[in-house]
Amino acid sequence: MSRMRRFLDSIEPQFHKGGRFEKYYAVYEMVDTFMYSPNNSTRTAPHVRDTIDLKRMMSYVVVALIPCIIWAWFNSGYQANLALAELGVARDDWRGGLLSMFGIGFNPSNPFANLVHGFLLFLPIYLTTLIVGGLWEVLFATVRNHEVNEGFLVTSMLFTLTLPPEMPLWMVAVGISFGVVIGKEVFGGTGKNFLNPALTGRAFLYFAYPAEISGDQVWVAVDGWSHATPLGLGETGGMAAIAESGLTWWQAFVGLMPGSLGETSTLAILIGMAFLLYTRIASWRIMLGVVIGVIATSLLFNLLASDARPMMAMPFYWHFVVGGLTFGLVFMATDPVSASMTNTGRLVFGILIGFMTVLIRAINPAFPEGIMLAILFANLFAPLIDYVVIQSNIRRRERRHVSA
Amino acid sequence: MIRKLFKFHGGVHPEPHKSESATAAIRPAPMPSELVVPLRQSTRAAARCIVEVGQHVLKGQRIGEAEGKLGTAVHAPTSGEVIAIGDHPMAHPSGLTAPAVHIRPDGLDQWIDLTPFDYDANDRISMLANLRDAGIVGMGGAAFPSHIKLGTGIGIETLVINGAECEPWITCDDRLMRERGNAVIDGAAILAEVIGARRVLIGIEDNKPEAVESMRKAVAEARPALPMDVIAVPSLYPAGGEKQLIRVLTGIEIPHGKLGGEFGVQCFNTGTAHAVHRAVRFGEPLVSRIVTLTGNADTPGNYEVLVGTPIQHLLPLMGPRPDTDRFLLGGPMMGFALTDLSVPIVKGSNCIIAASPTLFPPPPAELPCIRCGECARACPAELQPFELYWFSRSRNFGKAQEYHLFDCIECGCCSYVCPSHIPLVDYYRFAKSEIWARERESAAADQARDRFEFRNYRQEREKTEKAAKLAAKAAETKAKLAETEGVDNKVQVADGSEDPKKALIAAALARAKQQKAAIKPANTDNLPPEAEAEIAEIEARRQKALGGSEPKPLGVLTTDNNGGEDKQS
Numbered sequence: 001m002s003r004m005r006r007f008l009d010s011i012e013p014q015f016h017k018g019g020r021f022e023k024y025y026a027v028y029e030m031v032d033t034f035m036y037s038p039n040n041s042t043r044t045a046p047h048v049r050d051t052i053d054l055k056r057m058m059s060y061v062v063v064a065l066i067p068c069i070i071w072a073w074f075n076s077g078y079q080a081n082l083a084l085a086e087l088g089v090a091r092d093d094w095r096g097g098l099l100s101m102f103g104i105g106f107n108p109s110n111p112f113a114n115l116v117h118g119f120l121l122f123l124p125i126y127l128t129t130l131i132v133g134g135l136w137e138v139l140f141a142t143v144r145n146h147e148v149n150e151g152f153l154v155t156s157m158l159f160t161l162t163l164p165p166e167m168p169l170w171m172v173a174v175g176i177s178f179g180v181v182i183g184k185e186v187f188g189g190t191g192k193n194f195l196n197p198a199l200t201g202r203a204f205l206y207f208a209y210p211a212e213i214s215g216d217q218v219w220v221a222v223d224g225w226s227h228a229t230p231l232g233l234g235e236t237g238g239m240a241a242i243a244e245s246g247l248t249w250w251q252a253f254v255g256l257m258p259g260s261l262g263e264t265s266t267l268a269i270l271i272g273m274a275f276l277l278y279t280r281i282a283s284w285r286i287m288l289g290v291v292i293g294v295i296a297t298s299l300l301f302n303l304l305a306s307d308a309r310p311m312m313a314m315p316f317y318w319h320f321v322v323g324g325l326t327f328g329l330v331f332m333a334t335d336p337v338s339a340s341m342t343n344t345g346r347l348v349f350g351i352l353i354g355f356m357t358v359l360i361r362a363i364n365p366a367f368p369e370g371i372m373l374a375i376l377f378a379n380l381f382a383p384l385i386d387y388v389v390i391q392s393n394i395r396r397r398e399r400r401h402v403s404a
Numbered sequence: 405m406i407r408k409l410f411k412f413h414g415g416v417h418p419e420p421h422k423s424e425s426a427t428a429a430i431r432p433a434p435m436p437s438e439l440v441v442p443l444r445q446s447t448r449a450a451a452r453c454i455v456e457v458g459q460h461v462l463k464g465q466r467i468g469e470a471e472g473k474l475g476t477a478v479h480a481p482t483s484g485e486v487i488a489i490g491d492h493p494m495a496h497p498s499g500l501t502a503p504a505v506h507i508r509p510d511g512l513d514q515w516i517d518l519t520p521f522d523y524d525a526n527d528r529i530s531m532l533a534n535l536r537d538a539g540i541v542g543m544g545g546a547a548f549p550s551h552i553k554l555g556t557g558i559g560i561e562t563l564v565i566n567g568a569e570c571e572p573w574i575t576c577d578d579r580l581m582r583e584r585g586n587a588v589i590d591g592a593a594i595l596a597e598v599i600g601a602r603r604v605l606i607g608i609e610d611n612k613p614e615a616v617e618s619m620r621k622a623v624a625e626a627r628p629a630l631p632m633d634v635i636a637v638p639s640l641y642p643a644g645g646e647k648q649l650i651r652v653l654t655g656i657e658i659p660h661g662k663l664g665g666e667f668g669v670q671c672f673n674t675g676t677a678h679a680v681h682r683a684v685r686f687g688e689p690l691v692s693r694i695v696t697l698t699g700n701a702d703t704p705g706n707y708e709v710l711v712g713t714p715i716q717h718l719l720p721l722m723g724p725r726p727d728t729d730r731f732l733l734g735g736p737m738m739g740f741a742l743t744d745l746s747v748p749i750v751k752g753s754n755c756i757i758a759a760s761p762t763l764f765p766p767p768p769a770e771l772p773c774i775r776c777g778e779c780a781r782a783c784p785a786e787l788q789p790f791e792l793y794w795f796s797r798s799r800n801f802g803k804a805q806e807y808h809l810f811d812c813i814e815c816g817c818c819s820y821v822c823p824s825h826i827p828l829v830d831y832y833r834f835a836k837s838e839i840w841a842r843e844r845e846s847a848a849a850d851q852a853r854d855r856f857e858f859r860n861y862r863q864e865r866e867k868t869e870k871a872a873k874l875a876a877k878a879a880e881t882k883a884k885l886a887e888t889e890g891v892d893n894k895v896q897v898a899d900g901s902e903d904p905k906k907a908l909i910a911a912a913l914a915r916a917k918q919q920k921a922a923i924k925p926a927n928t929d930n931l932p933p934e935a936e937a938e939i940a941e942i943e944a945r946r947q948k949a950l951g952g953s954e955p956k957p958l959g960v961l962t963t964d965n966n967g968g969e970d971k972q973s
Contacts, residue, residue, distance in 0.1 A: 046816035191772035
């Protein structure tokens with residue numbers, strides 16, 4: 001280790017002002033602080049500090065995502081293997097080659113085979129996200145002279161998990177570029193963005209390349225295999241269509257259904273949610289707000305249900321297990337940067353998301369995935385919500401002591 | 405009796421670290437070879453020096469006279485000789501200097517004649533003056549003059565004695581309450597009498613059970629005339645903040661821009677109560693205080709230290725360990741690192757902490773704010789610290805004030821919890837001082853403008869007065885002239901009767917003259933009075949020069965008009 005330290009120290013002057021690599025100080029700083037904790041800092045009160053740390057918060061979110069990641073590997077592999085078995089064909093790309101070479105095979109009843117298959121589907125997308133998004137991060141950090149932030153690890157993981165398993169990699173690259181650059185960096189980087197960068201990237205893909213990210217063709221990583229998500233079924237045929245497909249609520253809860261990589265298993269998401277709530281990283285108020293919003297709105301629509309809008313009849317407990325609702329509510333809505341900051345505001349923010357999600361799902365069949373748009377929509381309203389909360393709080397207090 | 409306690413918003417639980425010094429009894433600190441007594445002991449007001457170099461002073465002798473509304477007296481902490489009077493570095497984050505009296509102790513520590521103050525035989529005003537002249541200030545750190553606080557009004561319902569001592573490491577109030585509980589209770593009774601309180605609440609954090617016990621015993625022994633309750637409050641930083649303690653004990657929430665007095669509560673530190681007791685019962689002015697010496701030290705303890713003792717003189721008492729890299733004055737939450745160890749102990753200095761990188765690790769680098777809201781959750785003033793941070797950072801000071809920047813008590817809770825390690829309090833201090841600087845600037849500009857406007861007004865006024873004087877003089881001359889002219893006319897007429905042709909010419913000339921005079925002021929109608937006065941003056945001069953042609957009276961001066969009419973008739 002000390003050799004590494006010496007090496008870093010010896011090359012450091014090159015990156016300082018006037019040095020040969022002055023422009024790349026951000027890169028040096030990233031490597032340096034990744035390996036060693038920095039010691040440049042202010043020396044004023046308070047001289048003691050809580051043990052919480054931004055890096056730890058970010059890594060906790062990644063830890064909370066682990067169940068979803070593992071489930072993403074298993075389920076996407078399982079769905080692909082199932083489709084291959086049914087079509088009676090073999091996989092003829094590099095993944096198939098690797099799987100055959102190591103004799104792992106394509107048996108859907110072999111969990112290990114599913115896991116490895118899914119991992120091979122996941123890995124290229126994730127690596128693309130990480131490399132392309134990371135390049136943008138470093139580029140901006142270099143030009144702007146600030147540090148590369150750990151927040152990107154979370155963004156890249158969230159972005160990957162919301163994509164279908166066979167997204168073309170160049171689209172992945174375009175999507176994350178849009179998310180990082182337009183969703184975050186142009187506004188000044190971490191902490192200054194008002195939209196969730198991962199969702200911004202996904203929304204861009206959704207509108208730019210709808211064929212690759214919506215419909216019935218894309219959710220299982222096998223060409224020519226069409227399988228609608230329960231949400232897609234619900235949009236067209238209502239609860240009856242979902243029942244017809246043979247999917248039970250419990251299957252949907254566990255996540256044995258086609259869908260985006262990491263969004264299918266409500267169970268896995270709930271494990272992550274418990275971790276986030278226990279460590280107090282994510283705001284329970286936002287989560288509660290979404291739950292209230294979804295339940296209230298879906299109960300309302302249940303009363304108004306008609307044949308023209310079959311989704312209106314979907315009971316709230318189905319809303320939570322289909323589509324990306326739970327994933328969005330746990331990991332996306334709670335992104336503190338783009339959410340409301342006041343406590344009351346957070347509750348309102350969550351309710352707005354829940355309401356908009358069900359509204360989009362039930363009323364607009366063109367956009368089955370409501371949570372993504374609902375969160376982006378609420379992101380835009382977050383500062384306004386905070387403003388109203390703070391102003392009304394100030395007014396209430398003034399009144400209180402005037403009357404006292 | 406179980407009393408209902410209230411909660412204040414937020415707060416944090418830093419490691420208390422009280423045990424290091426809490427068991428060490430108060431001991432007198434050895435006499436230093438030189439004392440540096442700052443003349444500025446209370447906030448915002450320095451005392452006027454009343455001793456000279458070379459003068460011998462006794463312990464307790466007044467060396468600085470209270471000056472100004474917020475001034476308090478300053479006394480010699482021991483007997484000795486004044487060896488210098490001049491600027492000396494003070495305990496201040498930026499190492500400011502302030503005038504101080506340097507005293508070389510003679511080692512006798514001889515008191516001046518002391519006379520206890522008899523409140524029964526005196527009135528309230530003289531009591532307040534007595535406290536001011538005894539140099540009593542708030543000993544919790546702010547050093548606000550106590551007589552001002554006590555003077556806000558009589559009929560305060562509740563007196564709160566603040567023994568919370570919520571900052572980590574500090575134990576001076578703890579020891580004071582344990583060892584001199586009776587004195588503190590007596591001081592509290594005096595304070596209660598001065599403000600006319602009907603009850604006294606003594607709040608002590610529950611991590612000091614011995615202090616609570618000792619104070620309860622003292623109350624039982626004193627058998628005070630009014631109800632006194634010693635209350636253990638939950639240990640939660642900053643429970644010792646004035647507004648926070650009042651909130652916990654009484655449930656009263658003091659709103660933005662108000663003081664406790666307006667809500668029938670007044671709060672004093674235990675150390676202040678003790679000082680009041682000494683001043684009233686024994687006539688002793690405030691010349692020493694208890695200071696905790698702790699931190700990265702072998703022998704932490706609590707010492708009775710004379711005001712003016714240089715801090716470097718105290719350091720050997722606690723034996724700082726070799727890896728000590730700096731010394732903090734005050735607690736770790738609100739204190740600051742000393743830049744100069746020759747600074748003297750003042751009445752508000754409660755603790756010196758030897759800091760090492762292990763005990764107080766340097767803060768990690770500042771990262772971007774992610775709006776997690778932890779700071780808002782911790783803020784005891786119920787502010788939105790991150791909003792204040794953005795406004796301060798972007799120099800949007802108006803907005804920062806709108807979000808009540810000045811309600812921030814700089815307790816450091818927000819910086820303590822910030823996961824991005826943003827030194828939030830530094831930003832607020834920066835914003836506050838910028839705002840103060842701007843206010844000073846604009847006040848100076850206002851003053852300059854006022855001065856300029858007054859100067860203009862004064863010049864104008866002088867001009868008018870001068871003009872009026874001259875005009876009056878002119879009128880006088882004119883009247884005189886008119887008289888002589890009248891005589892002339894008569895003479896002329898008399899002449900005319902003798903020679904009609906001549907008389908005709910003379911009459912025509914007189915008419916023409918009159919007409920000319922009547923036309924002339926056409927362009928002077930709307931002139932300001934002073935201009936008219938000026939013209940009148942010139943006219944008067946011309947007349948004088950011409951030697952008596954009749955003038956057309958001008959302007960508003962009635963004497964002139966009258967003069968004119970007289971003349972024409």
